[in-house]
Amino acid sequence: MQLFEDFEPEGADAAGAAGEQAPALGGGEYEPVEGRDRQSIECQRACESVAAKKTASDYSHIVWAYGIIWALFCGYGILMWRRAQRLAADVEALRRRIDNGK
Amino acid sequence: MREAALSTLPRAKNAPMRLPRQAWLLARNDLRQEMREWELVATAGFFTLVVLVMFALAFATLSRDAQVLAVPGMLWLTVAFVGALTLTRIFDRERESDTLRALLAAPVERLAIYLGKALVTLLVLLGCCAILVPGVVLLFPAAAPLAEHPIQTVTLVVLGCLAYTSVGTLFAAGLATSGGKNVLLSVILYPLTTPALIFALVATRALIENHPDFSKYLSQLAALDIVLVGLSGWLFESVLVGTGARRAPTTRRRRG
Amino acid sequence: MGRLFPVILLGVGALTLPYSVQRVFLDTPIERTMGTVQKIFYFHVPLAWIMMLLAVVCGVAAGIQIRTRSERAEATAIAAAELVLVAGLGVLLTGPIWGHATWGKAWTWDARQVTTGLLWLVFASYVLVRHFGAAGSERLAAALAIFGAVNVPIIYYAVKIWKTTHPDNNVVGSLPPQMWASLWPALGGLLAMTLGLLWARIRLERAEIALDEAWVGVEDAPQEA
Numbered sequence: 001m002q003l004f005e006d007f008e009p010e011g012a013d014a015a016g017a018a019g020e021q022a023p024a025l026g027g028g029e030y031e032p033v034e035g036r037d038r039q040s041i042e043c044q045r046a047c048e049s050v051a052a053k054k055t056a057s058d059y060s061h062i063v064w065a066y067g068i069i070w071a072l073f074c075g076y077g078i079l080m081w082r083r084a085q086r087l088a089a090d091v092e093a094l095r096r097r098i099d100n101g102k
Numbered sequence: 103m104r105e106a107a108l109s110t111l112p113r114a115k116n117a118p119m120r121l122p123r124q125a126w127l128l129a130r131n132d133l134r135q136e137m138r139e140w141e142l143v144a145t146a147g148f149f150t151l152v153v154l155v156m157f158a159l160a161f162a163t164l165s166r167d168a169q170v171l172a173v174p175g176m177l178w179l180t181v182a183f184v185g186a187l188t189l190t191r192i193f194d195r196e197r198e199s200d201t202l203r204a205l206l207a208a209p210v211e212r213l214a215i216y217l218g219k220a221l222v223t224l225l226v227l228l229g230c231c232a233i234l235v236p237g238v239v240l241l242f243p244a245a246a247p248l249a250e251h252p253i254q255t256v257t258l259v260v261l262g263c264l265a266y267t268s269v270g271t272l273f274a275a276g277l278a279t280s281g282g283k284n285v286l287l288s289v290i291l292y293p294l295t296t297p298a299l300i301f302a303l304v305a306t307r308a309l310i311e312n313h314p315d316f317s318k319y320l321s322q323l324a325a326l327d328i329v330l331v332g333l334s335g336w337l338f339e340s341v342l343v344g345t346g347a348r349r350a351p352t353t354r355r356r357r358g
Numbered sequence: 359m360g361r362l363f364p365v366i367l368l369g370v371g372a373l374t375l376p377y378s379v380q381r382v383f384l385d386t387p388i389e390r391t392m393g394t395v396q397k398i399f400y401f402h403v404p405l406a407w408i409m410m411l412l413a414v415v416c417g418v419a420a421g422i423q424i425r426t427r428s429e430r431a432e433a434t435a436i437a438a439a440e441l442v443l444v445a446g447l448g449v450l451l452t453g454p455i456w457g458h459a460t461w462g463k464a465w466t467w468d469a470r471q472v473t474t475g476l477l478w479l480v481f482a483s484y485v486l487v488r489h490f491g492a493a494g495s496e497r498l499a500a501a502l503a504i505f506g507a508v509n510v511p512i513i514y515y516a517v518k519i520w521k522t523t524h525p526d527n528n529v530v531g532s533l534p535p536q537m538w539a540s541l542w543p544a545l546g547g548l549l550a551m552t553l554g555l556l557w558a559r560i561r562l563e564r565a566e567i568a569l570d571e572a573w574v575g576v577e578d579a580p581q582e583a
Contacts, residue, residue, distance in 0.1 A: 058394035061459040065398045065452040069405065072451075076444045076555065083562060090569060097576060272501065280494035289486050290498075293479040294505050300516040319519065326512065333508060337501045340424045 121211055128210070128218030132192075133225070142226050146188050150230040153180045154237045162241075169244035174306035177238060178299045181266060184230045186288050188223055189270045193278035202278055202342075212339040220271040220331075227263045235259060247310050254309055254316065261323045262302035265330055266295050272334040276341040301326055364557040371551030378543035386540040395459040402452045404545035406474065408552050409445040410510065412438045413477060416484075417507020420500035429567050430560075432496060435503055437559035439484045441552055446478040472517045473510075480506040 136142055157176045164172055196202040205215055239249045248255045273290045305319035382400045389396035416438035422431040453471060454464035465471065484506060487499040533541070 054393055058459060061395050061455050062397055065455045066401065068451045068455075069401055069448045072444050072448050073551065073555070076440075080555070080559060080562060087562065087565060087569065094569065094572060094576065101576070101579075269505070273498065276498035276501065277495070280492055280498055286487055286491060286495075289483045290502055293476065293483050294502065294509065296476055296479075297509055297512045297516040300520050304516075304520050322519075329508075329512070333505065337424070337504065341497045341501045 121214055121217075124211055124214035125217035125221065128205075128214060129221040129225075132218070132222045136222070136226075142188060142191055143229055145191065146184050146226055146230050147233055149187055150180060150184050150233050151237070153183055154234060154241070158241045164242075166244050169242045170307065170310055173238055173242050173245045173310060174303045177234065177306060178262065178302050180234055181227065181231065181263060181302075182292065182295065182299060184234075185223070185227055185263075185266045185270055186291055188226045188230075189274035189291075190287060192219065192223060192226075193274045197278050202275065206279070206342060212342065213335055216271060216275070216335055216338040219275060220267050220334075223271055224263055224267045227267060228260065231259045231263065245310060247312060248306075251309060254320070258302065258305055258309060258320060258323070261320065261327055262298070262305075264327050265298035265302070265323065268327065268331040268334045269295050269298070272338055272341060275338070279342050298323075298326055298330065360561065364554045364561070367550045367554030367557060371547050371554060374543055374547030374550060378540065378547050381540045381543055386536055389537075392460050395456065398452055398456040398459075400540055400544045401548065402449060402456060404541065404548050405445050405452070406449045406470075407545070408548060409442055409449055409474070409477075412442045412445060412552070412556070413481065413510060414507055416442060416481070416503050420503035420507075424497055424500045424504070429564060432500075433560045433563035433567065434556075435500065436488055436563050437556050439481050439488070439503060440559060441556055442481040443478065443485060444555075445552065446474060446481065449474055450478060469514065469517045472520075473514045476513050476517070477506065477510060480509060 154176075157180070161169075161172050161176070193202070196205075202215075206212070235248060235255060239245045270287075270291055273294070274287055277287055277290075301319065301323045305316060305323055307313070308316040308319055378400070382397055386397075386400075388394055416435050419431045419435035419438060422428055423435055450471075453474070457466060457468075457471075458464040480502070484499055484502050487495055487502060491499060
């Protein structure tokens with residue numbers, strides 16, 4: 001497995017380099033806003049919606065998995081508690097029987 | 103009858119022929135009874151036939167490619183069904199006249215009892231396979247390679263049945279002496295014998311497909327047989343007789 | 359001490375588990391290919407290890423039981439087998455949930471999935487025999503547990519050759535250190551909780567065995583007098 005942090009998308013360095021060069025151009029005068037074209041924005045939104053769906057699905061899977069683990073352990077605990085109750089009742093029955101026998 | 107058989111057993115301790123001879127004498131005794139009544143072979147053989155017909159009816163229309171995958175499954179599932187039936191019947195007989203307890207009290211090696219019973223079960227199972235394998239070959243054209251390599255087929259069937267028998271005899275005998283319910287035999291036997299049956303299944307598929315790995319699978323199955331027979335033989339005495347001193351409670355109470 | 363020990367273990371578990379959940383979700387980076395859903399890993403894998411450990415504990419305890427007729431070993435075998443079922447069910451349910459999110463398919467007949475399933479069946483049959491078996495079937499059940507423990511590697515290998523195209527997985531060996539650091543608290547917490555339950559169940563079973571013997575003693579007493 002790999003961590004997400006270690007992953008560097010291609011072109012990240014190039015973008016960083018371009019960002020460093022940008023201030024050298026600028027002076028006090030008019031500077032156009034460097035907007036992104038429509039196509040790349042739509043592409044980004046599409047990626048974001050895929051990512052959002054994936055995250056939502058991941059969360060529901062995780063919640064189910066964790067819920068099941070805890071439910072199982074709790075269920076076993078309850079079973080054991082009931083067993084202990086029955087055992088205590090049985091001890092009581094034995095005690096009564098011994099007392100009656102005397 | 104059984105007492106007469108026991109009295110013929112050699113009493114000399116540590117004689118080298120003791121164990122195999124005892125096992126053979128015990129098995130021969132069961133086989134003689136079987137030769138008189140033909141109960142086991144008749145019922146188990148008929149059951150094999152019925153299962154075979156049912157499989158044929160269910161899977162007659164399978165394509166040849168699918169048959170290659172289905173035939174090994176049918177073969178070993180039938181062995182598992184027939185094996186459970188045979189084991190139940192063999193030890194029911196012992197239970198009816200309580201002879202197993204008498205046998206355990208007799209001066210016989212416990213391992214010999216195990217080996218004798220396992221041998222009888224194996225022979226009955228192989229008898230059923232003598233119906234099963236030709237039947238499968240006749241009904242399903244894809245199984246033809248089984249008939250083309252008779253030596254490999256016989257070795258495979260013997261090794262597979264041995265794996266099933268070795269585990270089955272131990273637990274059937276244990277259930278017979280503990281007075282347990284027979285339904286538990288299937289509960290125990292099917293999960294435990296699954297790995298052995300998977301090995302047999304894979305080897306059968308390899309044989310049908312003429313796969314070069316067949317001999318490798320066969321030798322692995324043989325190794326598994328050794329492990330299973332060894333482990334069962336080692337546990338047999340402890341399961342049937344018990345070794346320690348603690349008195350087991352005669353009944354477990356049900357609470358609530 | 360015997361009474362306190364399970365409480366201590368359960369307490370350790372109760373403290374460690376929230377810490378490990380916090381670590382897993384907030385301090386561990388997200389895995390690159392599987393994304394957030396990989397977080398199931400931190401509880402799924404330790405649970406699988408614990409299941410294997412308990413299967414071996416059950417087999418060894420059954421071996422001791424069959425040799426020495428120790429009631430302590432008998433109680434341990436029963437308790438371990440029941441917890442194998444609980445942990446196994448956890449593994450068998452979270453595995454497909456993870457698989458569904460990652461591979462898009464819940465059950466892929468992966469060698470380890472099938473192995474876990476078959477092992478679970480063996481221990482389920484052990485619990486059934488213990489529960490419904492007649493008197494004297496405890497040695498039979500012990501043999502079943504020993505076979506079950508011995509079967510673990512055999513089943514794994516059998517399933518591997520049965521499915522020759524299984525995905526080759528050596529995930530756990532190559533984990534980055536941050537993931538290991540989050541795996542340990544999860545393992546520790548789950549282990550403490552399971553051992554606490556195991557210990558409590560052993561005590562309960564031993565109490566039941568003692569009570570059975572007491573009943574037998576009481577019912578025999580008038581005949582002796």
